[in-house]
Amino acid sequence: MASMEVLWGDLLRHRADFDKFHLRSALADDPYRFNRYSIEMEGDLTLDYSRHRISDKTLLLLESLFEQAEVRGRFADMCAGKIINETEHRAVLHTALRGGVDEVSVNGQNVTKDVEEVKQRFLAFASGVRDGTIRSHTDEAFTDVVNVGIGGSDLGPRMVTQALKGWTDGPNAHFVSNVDGAHLGDCLENLNPATTLFLVASKTFTTQETMANARAARNWIVSTLGEDAPGAHFAALSTNADAVQAFGISTERMFEFWDWVGGRYSVWSAIGLPVAIAIGPERFEEFLSGARAMDEHFATAPFRANMPMMMAALSLWYRNIWACGTQAILPYDQRLENFPAFLQQLDMESNGKMVRQNGKPISRPASPVIWGSAGTNGQHAFYQSLHQGADMVPCDFLIAAKPTDASEDQHEMLLANCLAQIEALAFGRSEENVRAQLAAEGMSDDKIDRIAPHRTFAGNRPTSLLLYEQLTPHMLGRLIALYEHKVFAQGVIWGVNSFDQWGVELGKVMANRLLGSIQSGEKGEEDPAVFQRLMSYRAD
Numbered sequence: 001m002a003s004m005e006v007l008w009g010d011l012l013r014h015r016a017d018f019d020k021f022h023l024r025s026a027l028a029d030d031p032y033r034f035n036r037y038s039i040e041m042e043g044d045l046t047l048d049y050s051r052h053r054i055s056d057k058t059l060l061l062l063e064s065l066f067e068q069a070e071v072r073g074r075f076a077d078m079c080a081g082k083i084i085n086e087t088e089h090r091a092v093l094h095t096a097l098r099g100g101v102d103e104v105s106v107n108g109q110n111v112t113k114d115v116e117e118v119k120q121r122f123l124a125f126a127s128g129v130r131d132g133t134i135r136s137h138t139d140e141a142f143t144d145v146v147n148v149g150i151g152g153s154d155l156g157p158r159m160v161t162q163a164l165k166g167w168t169d170g171p172n173a174h175f176v177s178n179v180d181g182a183h184l185g186d187c188l189e190n191l192n193p194a195t196t197l198f199l200v201a202s203k204t205f206t207t208q209e210t211m212a213n214a215r216a217a218r219n220w221i222v223s224t225l226g227e228d229a230p231g232a233h234f235a236a237l238s239t240n241a242d243a244v245q246a247f248g249i250s251t252e253r254m255f256e257f258w259d260w261v262g263g264r265y266s267v268w269s270a271i272g273l274p275v276a277i278a279i280g281p282e283r284f285e286e287f288l289s290g291a292r293a294m295d296e297h298f299a300t301a302p303f304r305a306n307m308p309m310m311m312a313a314l315s316l317w318y319r320n321i322w323a324c325g326t327q328a329i330l331p332y333d334q335r336l337e338n339f340p341a342f343l344q345q346l347d348m349e350s351n352g353k354m355v356r357q358n359g360k361p362i363s364r365p366a367s368p369v370i371w372g373s374a375g376t377n378g379q380h381a382f383y384q385s386l387h388q389g390a391d392m393v394p395c396d397f398l399i400a401a402k403p404t405d406a407s408e409d410q411h412e413m414l415l416a417n418c419l420a421q422i423e424a425l426a427f428g429r430s431e432e433n434v435r436a437q438l439a440a441e442g443m444s445d446d447k448i449d450r451i452a453p454h455r456t457f458a459g460n461r462p463t464s465l466l467l468y469e470q471l472t473p474h475m476l477g478r479l480i481a482l483y484e485h486k487v488f489a490q491g492v493i494w495g496v497n498s499f500d501q502w503g504v505e506l507g508k509v510m511a512n513r514l515l516g517s518i519q520s521g522e523k524g525e526e527d528p529a530v531f532q533r534l535m536s537y538r539a540d
């Protein structure tokens, strides 16, 4: 088989085959394009990738790339607990958290058994909070649960809790992440300390933002309910038992996870406790089972029927062959409004790297910038640029056929807008068509000459559509795991370690040094020139 570099060369040359390609004719000329370029899973989830600048040859070349990089074998290594996170010398086993897998051990630790034990503990805790048997210091049922965490200890549970609002019947869930004290302050403004439970979520239990917010939350409880109260009002989700105890949370109130769970892959672990409290243990199990179904699909489906592989392949095609620097995530679902932010961390913290696992530079750029927002809001903000801007931005549209509990007629409008956008992006509007319409409206030739270029849409802009029946816990589990595996497959092709994040360390170290300077008011040698100006503003 051809080497990776030869395949990349073939793909680059193949791009010239699209010099005269337009999605308008590709879709119009081939009534079977949707059938050929779509994948269905479990009868209720479809990936429609017919609106892409691709042909069968593109897919053949991309498939060879996946085979050459041994994506499937690397995934098997990951699921078997091999040390694939080499820079941190760790296994990567978020797949084991979904349950239903063969026994896995890491360094003599029976992972499957430990996962099940902790899950039973945190689900029992979730039930107790929900049914009021776990009570506050004042012997009341909890009405509000505040998750204090950041990054993976916030984005996942926050996004999932909001996405599954239609399935929520527990206490109110709140999420505080920012070290800006306004975040916690605004959250606590309308809460009653006597009925508020805090979950301090931090893999390391040393993260500056989380620990500052956790201390402030404890002070709030102590100042209103007394020194003895925090024990009943706090629980911890962490890998660091010593730090949890030092903070004053007992081990019975600590739900552990392990170093082989990356922060951005941790919503399936005890980090999912706020989700389990919101939707209940049974639905949480359905959420896990969705992810497990996607794991099996990724491991077994052939390339052309494999959703994560196809999404990864398309993303590589645009990033590396068409030099698209960004990709947009556009869920037509208000409750998925935090999905783009969640995927930003998943993709950019995993693959936003320029060095391969072996320490050598990557020969082509890896993770694009991931961005987006919920439709239809985005239509009235940045879609102008998606349609007529200079840059081509491949987009993922997501939509449910049936709403969870929104009104049916408004959901029909949502569906119509979503389908209209993918059609408009693909087809565009030719100058000829614009001129004909303006002439029919009675516009003078002079004016048509001036106006027509502005009203012409080039089209030929690529989109994927993820169409699903309804956003159930099982469906959301599948969607998240779909993107996890997409990111994994891309990381394998680029040869990066998708599971470390050294790039965030330097800023943390510098912030700690600067905190000392800001507190003392004395500029250190390495502090920025603007420091004195900052201090003068603070003095006024």
Ligand SMILES: O=P(O)(O)OC[C@H]1O[C@](O)(CO)[C@@H](O)[C@@H]1O
Pocket: 150, 151, 152, 153, 201, 202, 203, 204, 205, 206, 207, 210, 263, 264, 349, 501, 504
């Ligand atoms: O859960 P922790 O240890 O508080 O870390 C929070 C986040 O910080 C990071 O390490 C990056 O700053 C993320 O990877 C992680 O999800």
